[in-house]
Amino acid sequence: MKLNRTTLRTVDILKLVSKRPDGITLDEICERLELPKTSAYDIVTTLVQTGMIHVAREQKQRYHIGLTAYRIGINYTNNLDFISVIEPVLKAFAREVGKTVFFGVRSEGEIIYICKFEPENPIITTATVGTKNPLYCTSLGKAILAFEEEDVAGPVMDRLKFQQKTGRTIVSREALEAELETVREKGYALDARELEEHMECVGAPVFGQDG
Secondary structure: OOOOHHHHHHHHHHHHHHOOOOOEOHHHHHHHHOOOHHHHHHHHHHHHHOOOEEEEOOOOOEEEEOHHHHHHHHHHHHOOOHHHHHHHHHHHHHHHHOOOEEEEEEEOOEEEEEEEEOOOOOOOOOOOOOOEEEHHHOHHHHHHHHOOOHHHHHHHHHOOOOOOOOOOOOOOHHHHHHHHHHHHHHOOEEEEOOOOOOOEEEEOOOOOOOO
16 A cells, blocks of 8 residues: 655644654754755645644744644543553552552553553652653563464564663563563563663453453
8 A cells, every 4th residue: 555655745744743742853853864955845735724733933943742633632542441450450450559550551662641640759750641651661561462463463573673771681683582472471561671771560461241
């Protein structure tokens, strides 16, 4: 299937801008995405006009994610009917264990955090709702990947690009497969300071009615 190049560039620009809370200039967008300035300018101008991107008119214009994009994201979570079911459970669990609790879903080779609840004195985490982290170095990612069907998990692992986040990060397909076997045996996964040096996490899969 042939994908539209302008649409792909638009999505890439939105992803990049969303990761920069301090904003990003047009020159930086062109450099990071290797785009011609005229093409990037046309796309960014359209996104500003539609509210998908907000522009701060400083000495050099900086682009931030816009209100329209935020509303679309909120509609996504509002349309997930399991959110209303999982939220009170997560909230109660966070209070019970006195730790920050996340609920996430897989998107290609990454985990996306959909819900987050914190106790009164939480350990500060860099992850927030909507952010993404690699499957291979997160407890949630490994818990999901371990219980995926083989015809799904195989191609996902084929596309993983391992990066060393800490001295404990898994950096090979073989090591990850061994880890996932352990996860299947135990029923839960660990992130033993594999993503951030100061934090250890535990993750478990949530199964639906279809298993």
